[in-house]
Each structure stands twice: as C-alpha cells, then as structure tokens.
Amino acid sequence: MITVQPVRQIKLTLAQKTYYPExxxxxxxxxxxxxxxxxxxxxxxxxxxxKPPMVxxxxxxxxxxxxxxxxxxxxxxxxxxGAPRCVACMMCETACxxxxxxxxxxxxxxxxxEKYPVAFEIDLLRCCFCGLCVEACPEDAIRMDTGIVExxxxxxxxxxxxxxxxxNVKPELTTHTQxxxxxxxxxxxxxxxxxxxxQSH
Amino acid sequence: xxxxxxxxxxxxxxxxxxILNGAGILTWVERKQSALMSDRIGANRASILGIKxxxxxxxxxxxxxxxxxxxxxxxxxxxxxxxxxxCFAMFPVFVTFAVLxxxxxxELFGREIKLQLLNMDIGxxxxxxFGSMAVYGTMLAGWASxxxxxxxxxMRASAQMISYEIILGLAIIGPVLVFGTLEPGALVTAxxxxxxxxxxxxxxxxxxxxxxLFLPASMAETKRAPFDLxxxxxxxxxxxxxxxxxxWGMFFLGEFAEIVVLGAVLTTLFLGGYHIPYLFDAAExxxxxxxxxxxxxxxxxxxxxxxxLRVAAxxxxxxxxxxxxxxxxxxxxxxxxxxxxxxSWREMMPIALLNIGVTGLIIMWLN
Ligand code: SF4
Ligand code: SF4
Numbered sequence: 001m002i003t004v005q006p007v008r009q010i011k012l013t014l015a016q017k018t019y020y021p022e023x024x025x026x027x028x029x030x031x032x033x034x035x036x037x038x039x040x041x042x043x044x045x046x047x048x049x050x051k052p053p054m055v056x057x058x059x060x061x062x063x064x065x066x067x068x069x070x071x072x073x074x075x076x077x078x079x080x081x082g083a084p085r086c087v088a089c090m091m092c093e094t095a096c097x098x099x100x101x102x103x104x105x106x107x108x109x110x111x112x113x114e115k116y117p118v119a120f121e122i123d124l125l126r127c128c129f130c131g132l133c134v135e136a137c138p139e140d141a142i143r144m145d146t147g148i149v150e151x152x153x154x155x156x157x158x159x160x161x162x163x164x165x166x167x168n169v170k171p172e173l174t175t176h177t178q179x180x181x182x183x184x185x186x187x188x189x190x191x192x193x194x195x196x197x198x199q200s201h
Numbered sequence: 202x203x204x205x206x207x208x209x210x211x212x213x214x215x216x217x218x219x220i221l222n223g224a225g226i227l228t229w230v231e232r233k234q235s236a237l238m239s240d241r242i243g244a245n246r247a248s249i250l251g252i253k254x255x256x257x258x259x260x261x262x263x264x265x266x267x268x269x270x271x272x273x274x275x276x277x278x279x280x281x282x283x284x285x286x287x288c289f290a291m292f293p294v295f296v297t298f299a300v301l302x303x304x305x306x307x308e309l310f311g312r313e314i315k316l317q318l319l320n321m322d323i324g325x326x327x328x329x330x331f332g333s334m335a336v337y338g339t340m341l342a343g344w345a346s347x348x349x350x351x352x353x354x355x356m357r358a359s360a361q362m363i364s365y366e367i368i369l370g371l372a373i374i375g376p377v378l379v380f381g382t383l384e385p386g387a388l389v390t391a392x393x394x395x396x397x398x399x400x401x402x403x404x405x406x407x408x409x410x411x412x413x414l415f416l417p418a419s420m421a422e423t424k425r426a427p428f429d430l431x432x433x434x435x436x437x438x439x440x441x442x443x444x445x446x447x448x449w450g451m452f453f454l455g456e457f458a459e460i461v462v463l464g465a466v467l468t469t470l471f472l473g474g475y476h477i478p479y480l481f482d483a484a485e486x487x488x489x490x491x492x493x494x495x496x497x498x499x500x501x502x503x504x505x506x507x508x509x510l511r512v513a514a515x516x517x518x519x520x521x522x523x524x525x526x527x528x529x530x531x532x533x534x535x536x537x538x539x540x541x542x543x544x545s546w547r548e549m550m551p552i553a554l555l556n557i558g559v560t561g562l563i564i565m566w567l568n
C-alpha cells in the first residue's frame with residue numbers, strides 16, 4: 001500500500017492574489033533596513049552617536065564561535081613519544097562511506113604494538129565530513145576536533161592529505177588531549193541516564 | 202555649420218558619458234545598496250594604498266579583471282556573430298537616449314539649443330523600436346555560442362522580451378492619449394500644466410495604471426530580477442554562459458545602461474521629465490521665471506537657475522528611479538517561467554488594454 005501525503009495548497013487572500021499590496025509590504029521591509037542602515041552608517045562616519053548599523057558577522061575578521069564538537073579538518077593523534085597512535089587496523093578505512101581514507105600498514109618498530117600506518121592519506125575532496133572514521137577508531141587516533149574550517153586550496157593535490165600533514169595539523173594539541181569538557185563556556189553536566197530513568201518512574 | 206556640428210558632438214558626448222558613468226556607478230550602487238538592505242557591509246576589500254573610497258575601488262578592480270580575463274570563444278561557435286552579439290546588446294540602449302530631453306531648451310551663442318539630441322515626432326516609437334532591437338543581442342549570443350543551453354537561454358530571453366515589449370507599447374499609449382503627442386519633448390512640456398490649479402499633471406498622476414504596468418515591463422526588458430530568467434547564471438544556464446571577459450562585461454554594462462535609460466524614459470513619460478512642480482520659465486509665465494505656488498506665494502528666479510534646477514531635477518528623478526529599480530531587484534524573488542509569461546499575457550495585457558479603453562472613454566467624455 002502506498003500512502004501519499006497530499007500537498008496542502010495555501011489559500012491566498014484577494015490582497016495576496018493581486019500581488020501589488022504584498023510587493024509593497026516587501027518593499028517596505030527592505031526600505032526600512034536600507035534607510036536604517038544608511039542613516040547609521042552615515043551617522044557613524046560623521047561622528048554622530050548613532051546605534052551601530054545592523055551587520056552580519058564580518059567573516060575574515062570576525063568569526064563565529066565553533067563548538068568543540070564541530071567536525072573540521074582531520075588530524076592524527078600522537079603517542080607521548082611522538083609516534084602515531086594509529087595501529088593501522090583499517091577500521092576507519094572500512095567505515096568511511098566515501099572510501100577516501102587510504103592506509104598502508106607496516107610492522108611497528110615498537111614491540112608492544114603490532115602495526116603502524118606507513119602511509120595514511122585522506123582525500124579531502126571526497127570526504128563528506130560525516131565523522132564515521134572518528135567513531136570507528138578503537139584507538140582514538142583520528143579526530144576532527146581541530147576547529148579548522150577554512151581549508152580551501154588552489155590545486156587538487158593540496159587537498160590530498162598525507163600522514164605527516166595529519167600528524168602536524170595542530171601540534172600544540174597533538175598529544176593525547178581530552179575533548180574539551182565545556183560547552184559555550186559552561187562545564188558539561190554528565191547525565192546519569194540510569195538515575196534519570198529511575199527518577200522519572 | 203561648424204558650431205552646429207560642435208553642438209551635436211557635445212550633446213552626444215554628454216549623453217554617452219552620462220550613461221556610461223551612470224552604468225559604472227550603478228555597479229557600485231548595486232553592491233552597496235544590496236549590502237545595506239540585507240544588513241551587510243558590501244564591497245570593501247579592494248584598496249589603493251589603503252584608500253578604499255567606500256568600495257569604489259572594487260568597481261575599478263572589476264573592470265581591470267574583466268579586461269584582462271581570457272577572451273574565450275567556444276570552439277565551434279560562430280566567431281563573427283559571437284563578437285557582434287554584445288554590441289547588439291549595448292547599441293540600442295545608448296541610442297535610445299537620443300530622443301529624450303534632459304533639460305529645457307537653453308540660449309547659447311545667440312541661438313536656442315535643445316537639450317535633446319533628436320527632436321523626433323515619433324520619439325516613443327523610436328524608443329520602442331530600439332528597445333526591441335536588444336532582443337537580437339541575446340538571441341545572437343545564444344545562437345553564436347553553439348551551446349544548446351545557451352540557445353535555450355537566448356530563446357527564453359527573446360520570448361520574455363518580446364512579451365514585455367508589447368506591454369511597454371500598450372502602457373505608453375495611455376500617456377500618449379492623455380497628452381496627445383508622441384514627441385518626448387512635447388510630452389514633457391505638456392506635463393508642466395496643473396490639474397485643478399494645484400495638482401501637477403504628471404504622467405504618474407493622470408495614468409497611474411500605465412506607470413504600474415510600465416515599470417515592471419521595463420524591468421523585464423532589462424532582464425533583471427524578478428525577471429532575470431534569461432541569465433540566472435548559476436542556477437539556470439543563460440544566454441551569456443559562453444561569454445567571458447569584456448564581452449560578458451558589455452552585456453553587463455548594457456544592462457546597467459538600460460537601467461539608466463529606462464529611468465530616463467520613465468521620468469519623461471511619468472515623472473514630468475525635467476519639470477519641478479510650480480516652477481515655470483519665461484515662456485510659460487509672462488511675469489518672469491520662478492516658482493508660482495497655488496497658495497499665492499512666488500519665488501522669482503533667474504533664467505539660468507531655472508535651467509540648472511531643471512537639469513538637476515531630471516538627474517534626481519533618474520537617480521531615484523535607478524534606486525527604485527535596484528530596490529525592487531533585491532527585494533523580490535524570481536518568477537517561475539510560466540508565471541512570468543502568465544503575468545505578461547494573462548494579467549498585464551488585459552489591464553493594459555482596459556487602461557487604454559478607459560482612458561479613451563474618459564478623454565471622449567471630457568471633450
Ligand atoms: S569524515 Fe567520513 S567521509 Fe570523511 S574520512 Fe571520515 S569517514 Fe570518511
Ligand atoms: S581506525 Fe584508528 S587505529 Fe584504525 S586505522 Fe583508522 S585511525 Fe588507525
């Protein structure tokens with residue numbers, strides 16, 4: 001059985017159908033913004049104490065606050081001795097829906113670890129920033145918490161990230177740091193789900 | 202003889218430079234105005250030695266970019282027509298202005314000079330004729346690009362422009378019936394009369410419906426939003442897709458020049474041309490030029506101040522209409538193509554015809 005959702009037609013009043021009153025209203029809105037801003041810009045430039053003009057975030061100079069959970073540019077985490085945390089288990093490569101992670105595994109020189117990535121490449125052109133690689137990693141070796149959102153490039157191969165690049169994206173963060181335990185400046189409250197469920201009964 | 206020639210060349214230079222500068226400034230106005238009304242700041246990046254001139258340098262940078270950009274010709278395109286199309290888009294716009302008076306006749310070197318290049322009895326037919334010439338530009342651009350999408354874009358453009366051309370023609374008939382002339386100069390002079398002794402007899406007051414039809418139709422002629430279906434480049438492929446650099450710039454400039462010229466046409470037809478209400482010159486008022494207000498006050502003025510006031514009034518009106526067209530362009534969403542055609546043929550056309558009929562009846566009844 002196929003059920004369909006009927007498209008609901010919006011009933012227009014006569015004033016809306018004739019179009020001109022609505023056009024007029026629209027024009028009034030934009031004119032309001034135009035003249036308010038014009039007055040404030042001119043007032044400010046001649047030194048009057050007008051309210052600041054309504055402006056959006058002036059992007060390159062001002063930037064929005066980015067949540068610690070924002071999925072930005074990838075990075076590879078390091079062990080305290082500077083070796084990659086990655087154990088070349090291929091979990092991320094398998095999980096990646098875009099198949100844009102290419103790992104070549106090699107035998108690790110460290111006796112306690114079996115493998116390490118000889119090459120670890122991410123084709124950022126194909127990546128859809130889903131974060132599944134981060135979820136899949138059993139070693140917390142790959143993260144997207146760099147907060148870097150500007151990675152435009154002039155050539156395609158500049159967006160083909162290799163292991164060295166990924167290990168050095170944010171050197172000051174590169175050793176094993178925890179996720180920032182606060183949101184918007186407030187410490188995150190840990191919610192005990194079991195307790196919550198008991199209370200609500 | 203030589204003086205006549207000099208006067209004509211002077212007028213051409215004034216008109217040409219006026220339109221070109223108007224169009225150049227409009228590129229800046231468009232960016233700044235749209236920015237202000239959507240709470241942005243607008244062009245403010247380009248600078249020369251740190252001087253930004255409120256973003257005017259950006260327009261200069263745009264021009265330099267357009268000149269030095271690769272001049273691309275589609276490999277299988279028709280070279281000659283491809284080069285010709287932008288000229289066809291520019292030329293009609295510039296020559297349209299020739300019949301529009303931009304100021305009152307002045308006395309200079311012992312002779313009367315009309316501030317109007319061509320004094321033609323069929324002035325408005327000339328405007329309409331050259332208005333429809335612009336279709337060739339878009340059509341040729343689509344055809345010569347040898348790109349099927351561009352061709353469809355060109356077809357779309359010409360269908361739209363021809364449809365709205367008809368509305369333009371029908372809307373003009375209203376004021377022409379009322380003022381009884383097709384000559385722009387005479388039409389402007391006729392608009393300096395007063396209705397019932399106080400209301401200026403401007404086209405917009407005696408023919409408001411014609412104005413409401415002419416404005417959108419002329420905006421559709423300029424192919425600008427909300428009628429920018431021929432060239433919404435990033436969404437629907439338009440006729441100018443295969444153009445780059447200065448050739449594309451000519452389409453772009455022609456469009457802005459069209460805004461200036463249409464502002465002038467609208468001013469001439471509906472806003473009383475260069476006239477200011479209650480301001481009369483020596484020819485119209487025996488007791489000398491000046492303001493004669495209906496409540497009795499008078500401000501006598503010299504001949505030259507009247508002339509300069511009138512030229513300034515013409516420019517202000519054109520500037521206001523340019524501003525209005527920009528404001529409309531940045532306020533309204535684009536029509537869908539079927540809506541666009543429906544508005545023209547099924548809604549504006551009957552209203553235009555009705556307007557002509559009613560106007561004719563009223564004029565018959567008044568006589
Ligand atoms: S974010 Fe998603 S698409 Fe990008 S590399 Fe990770 S798994 Fe692949
Ligand atoms: S899932 Fe983690 S440990 Fe495994 S290969 Fe990917 S980054 Fe390395």
